[in-house]
Amino acid sequence: MIASVSGILQRIDAHSIVVQVGGVGLDIAVPTTVLNKLGQIGQPVELATYLVVRDDSLTLYGFASEEEKAVFELLLGVPGIGPRLALAVLNVLSPGALADAIQRDEPEIIARVPGLGKKTAQKIVLELKGRLVPEGVPAGLAAVSTLDTELIEALTAMGFSLVEAHAMRRRTSRSACGWRSAISPNRENGEERMTWTFSRLHTTSLRALSPAWATLQWLFW
Secondary structure, eight states, rough: OOOOOEEEEEEEEEEEEEEEETTTTEEOOOOHHHHOOOOOOSSSEEEEEEEOOOOOOOEEEEESSSHHHHHHHHHHHHHOOHHHHHHHHHHHHHHHHHHHHHHHTOOHTTSSSHHHHHHHHHHHHHHHHHSSSOTTTTGGGGOOOOOHHHHHHHHTTTTOOOOHHHHHHTTTTTHHHHOOSSSTTSSHHHHHHHHHHHOOOSSSSSTTTTTHHHHHHHHOO
């Protein structure tokens, strides 16, 4: 496996570049993120790479970051997604945008990729849900409880970012805060969890959030 390539940029094509390494020119297929960041011919270039081995070919794919490479590998694990289509996804969607579309169950965003139909987009969402999550969100996102999910949805509906909502979820969890429900000591209670959460929002008053608070009451009680 060729994990990375560091050399001199020798040529730039529409969908690939040639990097000279030790007197050998390597033809590397790259997404637009790489093409947009390239310097001039003759300048140093460093890429994270992934080698695809076929019976009749060896194709090297290059990426601007290890994160981008990891997403490429995840996409290859989806039935019906080959290297070219995986690269096409990265040409249209950044890893963060793709993760966000998957997390929000929005295959129509992924379906904007040329050559990728709605069914394949839905398959990507199904296969990568919980495995590819937005930046800053814990990888264990898929394992959060129903109450946690409702809390996150309520906070994001009020204007908090997904990252902020997850941070608040972690900070106000029973394990983090040591609080116990007076109603159900062995499990979290929706009303008490929400009251606890908003008592920790130092920068925002409940009065200012009254419309959203009514929504939260509808959701949890």
